[in-house]
């Protein structure tokens with residue numbers, strides 16, 4: 042507690058001490074009673090007391106003092122210490138002094154001399170109480186001012202916060218009247234231009250509130266709403282904005298005060314989320330669904346089909362020889378091709394069909410509604426047809442075919458994994474069938490995948506165990522009806538799987554390198570066989586041997602071929618080598634160099650599968666080619682197909698212009714033979730119509746008897 046003092050001033054020491062005695066008796070416990078007999082010293086004493094922290098509630102001064110009169114003293118003091126209550130002791134004739142004090146507002150009471158002790162003590166006691174009250178009041182006042190200031194600060198902080206927040210805020214009272222909103226709110230709802238028009242503003246906000254209370258305008262996210270006791274919803278505005286909206290009832294001690302709405306523009310965030318979601322479920326190159334999305338839909342479709350007892354199809358397909366295109370023309374062209382392929386594919390699908398890129402050049406297709414397996418095969422045929430016309434990309438004109446495998450639910454599998462596995466097995470069957478076709482799964486293909494794995498591991502030993510055989514297919518000159526050439530075609534006589542098609546194992550051998558020794562064996566065997574036919578006295582003919590891309594890039598290929606010819610005592614003119622366009626394009630300079638060397642040796646060169654890689658006819662001039670073999674995909678459906686006819690006829694004229702023989706591959710019927718002969722003047726043909734590939738022994742018989750299945754005479 043602070044100490045307090047009462048000051049008494051009188052230059053009459055006797056009176057001063059009486060005054061002091063009386064005051065001490067009554068107030069001495071709580072107050073120091075300071076007695077000063079020199080009015081000029083009052084201020085000094087006062088200042089000292091104040092410096093010691095002593096409070097002075099009351100001063101009592103005599104009026105009549107020699108050095109400074111009481112009224113003067115009190116008026117001076119009042120200027121400095123207005124809170125202290127001033128009491129004047131006066132004689133009878135001192136009205137002027139009292140008036141002075143009153144005018145200065147400095148007088149609390151005056152006490153006439155001689156005074157009555159009780160009067161004095163009552164007056165002082167009252168003064169002390171009054172002082173105390175004043176002090177308390179002043180304190181309260183100060184507190185009030187401070188509180189008010191705090192309140193003001195909080196309020197402006199609140200407003201600043203309201204404006205600084207990223208959310209649009211709208212506060213509505215219990216009766217639905219708008220209390221406040223921030224600028225962001227006006228921005229989100231695009232009402233900033235209305236703000237000066239109070240009526241319009243209120244109307245619009247009321248309209249907004251009205252709409253907010255109607256559930257159909259917002260897509261309530263029930264899950265979020267449950268998690269959150271606040272009302273939460275996502276609004277999709279007409280202008281495309283996506284707004285997240287919370288509303289919360291404001292309560293004070295259980296009393297409902299109103300509602301605070303907060304709105305957040307989440308358009309960008311939602312778009313980013315959408316993008317991320319899209320990327321997680323889509324292929325970036327083509328924009329198609331990816332595996333994840335496909336699997337998701339497949340599972341859903343399975344559930345539905347299971348319930349409704351309906352069928353659906355899973356189709357697995359890839360692009361034949363896509364790797365070659367990628368390797369020889371680069372990934373940029375490969376990517377471009379994939380995109381163009383997808384564009385075409387999408388055009389031939391029905392709504393509800395789901396096409397996905399499985400990876401690389403592999404695609405899956407989900408046909409959720411089919412009535413019969415024929416619906417699926419029809420779509421598969423449509424895919425083959427739609428891919429058929431050449432793709433014009435930059436300077437390249439690319440031909441793409443596809444091998445397609447089909448699995449039907451529930452016939453070919455009752456779960457996603459089995460259906461996909463079986464569609465894949467059917468795809469391999471399609472490859473085996475010579476590509477560019479579709480196959481439906483059947484149980485015989487069950488172990489296809491395992492089969493492939495087994496094939497690949499055994500491939501390395503198959504040479505040692507002598508499991509490869511060469512078959513030979515005649516190439517006919519339809520003018521002379523002679524077999525002018527035979528193409529050597531390798532088969533793998535597998536102990537478990539029987540005859541395995543080169544379409545299956547050559548790519549495997551290419552990949553794992555086994556093609557090098559196998560290729561060498563093929564060359565050796567074909568040359569030996571040809572030499573044998575010559576030794577038998579048959580008319581010398583050319584044997585044509587396929588070279589795979591990897592084989593062609595072997596550095597010592599030319600010398601190897603030379604050694605083989607020498608070893609078998611075969612003339613180079615009795616050997617033809619077949620390479621594909623893409624093989625030739627992979628390293629043009631190297632290819633040119635090798636081809637020149639073969640040419641100089643007297644070995645002829647054939648361009649195989651012509652048309653499937655490029656239509657880059659200008660390249661042909663660079664190579665000393667003897668033969669072009671038109672790929673069977675152009676020949677198969679030639680009749681009635683103007684585009685194919687145009688291509689085949691162009692290749693034939695080109696051959697004529699460059700003096701290159703042209704062979705049509707895959708001639709399967711008499712009509713085709715006749716059409717090619719009479720309409721297109723094609724001279725050389727190969728195909729089942731004349732003869733399937735035969736074993737060396739069977740072909741020997743054929744050559745000896747001069748008889749082909751279709752009575753083509755072999756003139757000798």
Ligand code: C2E
Nearest residue numbers: 530531543544563587588589707708709727728729730734
């Ligand atoms: P390719 O060189 O274009 O061989 C022609 C393919 O067409 C052969 O298939 C042949 O049996 C088939 N074929 C011939 N006439 C017809 C016909 O009228 N209709 C149908 N649908 N097909 C016919 P194959 O023997 O299954 O060989 C497929 C491919 O495997 C060959 O295509 C070739 O690229 C490759 N290949 C075959 N043997 C060898 C080989 O010894 N070495 C290399 N590197 N590749 C080979």
Ligand code: MG
Nearest residue numbers: 528587619649
């Ligand atoms: Mg060939």
Ligand code: MG
Nearest residue numbers: 649650670706
């Ligand atoms: Mg061919």
